[in-house]
Amino acid sequence: MPTHHKGSKKEKETLNTFIKMTRASESINHRLSRSLACENLTISQFGIIEALYHLGPQSQRELGAKILKTGGNITLVVDNLEKRNLVSKSKNPNDGRAVIITLTNEGQKFIEKYFPEHLNRIVEEFSVLTSEELTELGRLCKKVGIKENN
């Protein structure tokens, strides 16, 4: 017999929404992750390449902020991408601490080949929503996730 938590109506409603949002996000990302695994890419690696593709060369710190991962992790992910010649590192002449990560030609070709497939899968996942619902979902998620301090 289930033991129920006692909570106000507002608390229950919030918890339900939180769980639905987490499950939706995690299950979609999990499915996408399985597809990327066929190309021997992790979600983090893909995130890095995609950020470089859409936003141009960046420091590791910036990339970490984009994909919400730790500095030490970015070091590893970038190193692994570098081993596959998909990205390259170069010194920032204006700041000796920073490293600038850039997509190689090979990386550019790679993302141009696989990004459309990835995008198609995402569109497929969200195809149950009407155009208005899609927009509203985005608005609400942005409103909730706005607290970007860690």
Next chain:
Amino acid sequence: MPTHHKGSKKEKETLNTFIKMTRASESINHRLSRSLACENLTISQFGIIEALYHLGPQSQRELGAKILKTGGNITLVVDNLEKRNLVSKSKNPNDGRAVIITLTNEGQKFIEKYFPEHLNRIVEEFSVLTSEELTELGRLCKKVGIKENN
């Protein structure tokens, strides 16, 4: 200079929504995770305890489906909780393969102490939404995440 992907309006809108949802979910869960770390609990451990608390004793397979984690992982998470005497294992008399996981008294006391704090943090996270927005967000996330086949 940023390199932009070419994509239809619908594709761009979908991608934006997907990114906002992922970031919202991950940043909230990340902040919650940091709070739980103070009690030496991982998100997965807390998820297991919470499921047992709200839904009663269950098999590991069921728990895995609840928190969207692999079988091997559940084995480890449950073992770690068992070491801390928060859950216990018992045989299922009707099925020799299955193990039934139950909250111990200690586990019960633990969750009753820390769940309210956890819930408060979640309510806090979602407090930027109106009541109607909260309901609508839940509805949309459920609609998107419904494809629960892995």
Next chain:
DNA sequence: GAAAGTTTGTTTAATGTTGAACAAATAGTA
């Protein structure tokens, strides 16, 4: 009842992730 297939949980190896400690470069301040 035996054989084949399925489900449940465990083990193992490989890898991702984190937090802390660290070094190097920069910025700020007296």
Next chain:
DNA sequence: TACTATTTGTTCAACATTAAACAAACTTTC
């Protein structure tokens, strides 16, 4: 200039997670 603090990236140990291989218990089918 020197002194301190901050920022950036790296290294390392600990741990979470996964996929695959496996064993044990069930189910189905003949």
